[in-house]
Amino acid sequence: MTADPANLLFVHAHPDDETLTAGLTMARAVRDGHRAHVLTCTLGEEGEVIPPALQHLDAAHDDTLGPYRLGELSAAMAVLGVSHEVLGAAADGSALSRYRDSGMAGTPSAAHPDAFVNADVSEAAGLVADVIRRVRPEVVVTYDEHGGYLHPDHVQTHRVTCAAVASLPPADRPRLYAVLVPESWAREDREWLAEHPVEGSGWALPDPDGAYPPSVVPDHLVTHEVVSPELVPVQAAALREHATQVTVAPSGDTYALSNDVAARIPGREGFALLDPATGGLATVDATASGRHTDLLERDR
Template sequence: MTTQAPAAPLLFVHAHPDDETLTTGITMARYARAGHPVHVLTCTLGEEGEVVPPELAHLDVHHDDALGPHRREELRGAMAALGVTHEVLGEGDGRLSRYRDSGMAGLGTAPGPDTFVAADLEDAAALVAAVIRRVRPAVVVTYDRHGGYLHPDHVQTHRVTCAAVASLPVPERPLLYAVLTPASWAREDREWLARHLPADSSWTLPDPDGDYPPSVVADELVTHEVVDPSLVPLQALALRSHATQLTVDGRVYALSNDIAARLSGREGFARLDPVTGDLLAASHPDTTAGATGSTTTGSSTGAPRCADLTEGTPT
């Protein structure tokens, strides 16, 4: 009788509560349902975030400054919905986190010494490396060098996670991925919103011909994908736990900026070099028999994408 090897663990490293479900909720749910241990490490509690519901506005930094503990509980609810484990970087011994949210760039205020963006890179990387050694993931997922959309904490999360993986002996390094969106997907999502958002909606439609965040890249740079629209209701359920940060309506959500965004049920990735932080040279597999069982659609170049993050990038 053959003994089946245990499913490979995955670790997702994110900057603030809600980032994990917005950018990798489908992937985490898919792997958790397939029996993989999935763990989320959140680097700050998002204390500087805006608050959407007026009845909770008192939590923000301009009033009670109690948003961090509240968002910690929102994170618990979201992770329970997705069926994954979670922790905050440096929590324990009576404190909820080691670092404070740094706030968006361009606000005109210098980040305090306890903020994540001001953290010593070596010290923060050591904390993340300790989590990696404990969780022993085969795969670590975080942001690209632009942090997805240039938030200072997201950029720092990329730097710290790369340094943590690079600090491990080469044989012990997990596969490291950045979350990316193929340009064709991003445009399709905006065109879908134009057809499906009710005319009387108070949310703004994003322009398909407008600007996109840096994490939207040429299709050929995205080498891996998880596609499962059936998991969107579960992702939406988890997102509703993050009620201070966003509003969900079916397969559409909006942050505090009231710009509509689609829950499309698909997420893209590419391998990172932990030493340089750069994307590894894009290459595509000839076969796509992923352990998650998801289908593979392929890039605009016609090359298929791998459906299993644990398989790495074939050469």
């Protein structure tokens, strides 16, 4: 890696997505002297709230979860040492975001006129392109074409980010990556969880034979990785700031979302190059080199 710092931009759908999927990478980037910036497309207004004392914030009650989650995002990014902004937020503070969380697939919230899933892709891509031109990242990270696990806002974030990068002159386009998990890592994580239950949590374990989400792919499709287990405590500390959405075990190596299913904080994150013109994975096979390449290496 060269001595010059790199700029990295992480484009995500809701507060907490960035820390769950790429918190380790951001922590590593900052530790190594690089600059990381997070662009969040909605405030996550439709999220389920875990702490009973805060459930009045949700969309079915006070509908004030969005601003609260923005505060959580700010605190988490301070832990990671990362700057952040919300897509389409007004500079004078009169609007905290341009788009609203669409909720899960098939829910009535997707019919809201400001729901991100209904956004005009060209308009939203133009806003993302403006951020890219201002931040000037060498690397942009977002979701794969399935949005990781088929959440409509994640799919829309992928679509909009690809369109934004593709709209730039070829010489100005940053490298674009999707967050992915190699199948071997996913298997190892399930085995690890079975061997390290969180006593007294009431959390279920993932089915060892259950299907994986679309973001889990054959190992050879993952072209880049970041492996830094020593930074798991930093990622865990950032996740704890997203308390409405995430519960982190006292051990700091396991967490659960509102579904109360245990998940590992594994100290490694995988990525693959995307073709912004098609939205699909670029035609690169990691087996050609026999190993994955570190995402933060500059000379590749």
